[in-house]
Amino acid sequence: MLFQHLFWFYSHPAVYIMILPAMGVDQRARRGVLPQAGVRLQLRRVRERRRSPCSGFLVWGHHMFVAGMSVYAALIFSILSFLVAMPSAVKVFNWTATMYRDRFRGQTPMLYAIGFIGLFTIGGLTGLFLAAVGLDVHVTDTYFIVAHFHYIMVGGTIMGYLGGLHYWWPKISGRLYNEIARARSAPAIIFVGFNLTFFPQFILGYLGMPRRYHAYPPEFQVLNVLSSAGASILGVGYLLPMIYLMWSLRYGRIAGSNPWGAVGLEWTTTSPPPTENFAETPIVTWEAYDYSAPVEHHVA
Helix, strand or coil: CHHHHHHHHHHHHHHHHHHHHHHHCCCCCCCCCCCHHHHHHHHHHHHHHHHHHHHHCCCHHHHCCCCCCCHHHHHHHHHHHHHHHHHHHHHHHHHHHHHCCCCCCCCHHHHHHHHHHHHHHHHHHHHHHHHCHHHHHHHCCEHHHHHHHHHHHHHHHHHHHHHHHHHHHHHHHCECCCHHHHHCHHHHHHHHHHHHHHHHHHHHHHHCCECCCCCCCHHHHHHHHHHHHHHHHHHHHHHHHHHHHHHHHHHCCECCCCCCCCCCHHHHCCCCCCCCCCCCCCCCCCCCCCCCCCHHHCCC
């Protein structure tokens, strides 16, 4: 029992540790994190961002509702688990408001970012199911847990990291990948394959199929076949970026210093950057998401 407490006290915050970088790795919308009308939400966003890692340490007990925990302790952990969802909900609303009426050009990094929001939202909403003691007891150690975990850690985190990789690939390699023919199809394939793989597992878990079993009743066959077919599609989606990114290293067009028209400081130097990043120390005179003037006009 003590080992379980120690394990989950570490492991639940570790999920936040791994996904928080994915939340901030990509910025493709051509304006600030929220429009000016959302200043109050923006201030709350800062507060919630600080609260999320701290509150993540207080909810480990919802993994142990069936481990002999008292009813009163389970009630406290249930309430805390519902509260910890608030920072994530605020972040999703922030991202959605940032993209509202934004005229982004549908480039590959943004497609990954949109897929990240969709998969992370499903993972977060199913986390609320696990915060409810009665339902958590029912689905503990079933495939519902497997699906929830993968929506957060694979669907959310990997999609975010792939978006960041595609965003900074021209800066890293100095080459452009074939975006229209290949790259834009990959996030769609991954999104479809991922949902086909793991969404049936929510149903399987709710119906009572336990995890870590090599066999299952015949009535679960269809959903398991769907999940296996989705895994094949997902594998193709993950293989595609490796192929066309490696292809771009030799045959891709020269990227230039700023192929995205972005305003980040890294786009003011060459691609790939020199050893010291800048020939002279740049002087920053613009806000992080200021698209009111070309980047060249900001660098002194």
